[in-house]
Amino acid sequence: MRDLSSDSKLLAINSATVKAWSLEQLIEGCKRAGISAIAPWRDIVQAVGVEKAGKLIRAAGFDVSCLCRGGMFPASDAAGRRAALEDNKRAVDEAAGIGANCLVLIAGGLPKGSKDLGAAHEQVRDGIAALLPYARDAGVPLAIEPLHPMTAADRACVNTMGHANNLCDELGEGLGIALDAYHVWWDPDLAAQIERAGKRIVTYHVCDWLVPTRDLVFDRGMPGDGVIDLKHLRGLVEATGYSGHIDVEIFSTLDWWKRDPDEVLSICLERHRSVV
């Protein structure tokens, strides 16, 4: 396992963690904190435009561990699925434009009014298959991110590393996995599926599972504040040869989004060194 105790290079800040900040603010804030990698969401990239975003990031000499996020493939009709594909192509272009190491995909849930989970699974597979040639041509690896099963209905119906591995088996070159500790820590099959994933893991995200968790989406914890054995999990990931960044991605209306973003970055860095 890599020694993070005096490391800041491997820490990447996901823009959702400091949601109030623009891309410029994120870059300046990370510079102040001695952090040199980011994982932006599309909103802050689009707000300045892809070209300018790329220039700002290159000028800062920053790494971009991933762009968050594409996906959301299932839709009630063919027009909806085509629209999703077009939007995903734009996301690939954005990822290429800012030099992101990959584009994170979340599956999407059940189309409105549908209870057919099997059909949603097929639409996700077909959507990724349709996007892959475009992403390969652009040189942008795709990374399917299994989300916690509590998001299956409305956000992502790919909820386990096993399912993500099956998709990679089926769809081949150009599709990898975004592994987020928060979403998969509970899985009794996790160690085996991480080993199976091997080099497919192209980005690794951390936050923590709080007890109690007060909201299904917006109550994620700072690493160290919850029950996930993050060092153990990172050990499993790094045993596959993973050599990329560790992204801190925290959705937290109830706590972290209320705080001064500079304070949040400083705590992220401290926890990166001590508990991640």
Place this chain on the structure above:
Amino acid sequence: MRDLSSDSKLLAINSATVKAWSLEQLIEGCKRAGISAIAPWRDIVQAVGVEKAGKLIRAAGFDVSCLCRGGMFPASDAAGRRAALEDNKRAVDEAAGIGANCLVLIAGGLPKGSKDLGAAHEQVRDGIAALLPYARDAGVPLAIEPLHPMTAADRACVNTMGHANNLCDELGEGLGIALDAYHVWWDPDLAAQIERAGKRIVTYHVCDWLVPTRDLVFDRGMPGDGVIDLKHLRGLVEATGYSGHIDVEIFSTLDWWKRDPDEVLSICLERHRSVV
């Protein structure tokens, strides 16, 4: 698949669905609604005492699909685990005393302060193994209930049918599975694991997954109000030969627990006939 459209015999009301009621009120309310099976929690059985509870249930001619619930095996020390075992033995006695078809077990989560999920899994296995001889002697089948992964930290670290099946493989005769649609509907491996479970499924519970879900524990929906394809799922369960009751178990501080329990029962019966 069994035809429920004019059926009330296969419907069992879990006492948590009408939480305000005592055992006597539950029995009288079910009689008024034309329902003849219940799945009580231990609190309402203990409130009148097991002996009287058994007499009331037998006098009514009611079936008891299961007793909810034992389990909660992991603890920080050996004394805690011994206390859990003793409490589970009392639960077995209560199940026998009221003629329940099985005792539902939920696993329990991480002991306070622990992040060692693997150790918790072992304590669950060891706890069930220690309880099994007592349950076999009493003639009470145990039924491990996989709970939704969002409960892994604090309620139950057995979260998939695959894990439950593995426990049954390992622990043998006397251990079955309580299958609750709410907890497992999202699992891409569900159909295969239900088929693998076969006769192990000793009790089947329904409610529905609401979108949005506003609370991790207390926002379950009435069957038909959410996104679970309940008829499809019941088809998978009944294809194993399952011939038992279908229990409606709804935790709902935000809606159903605020309503008149007689109204709740009448809607349960209507949904049982139309959407379950």
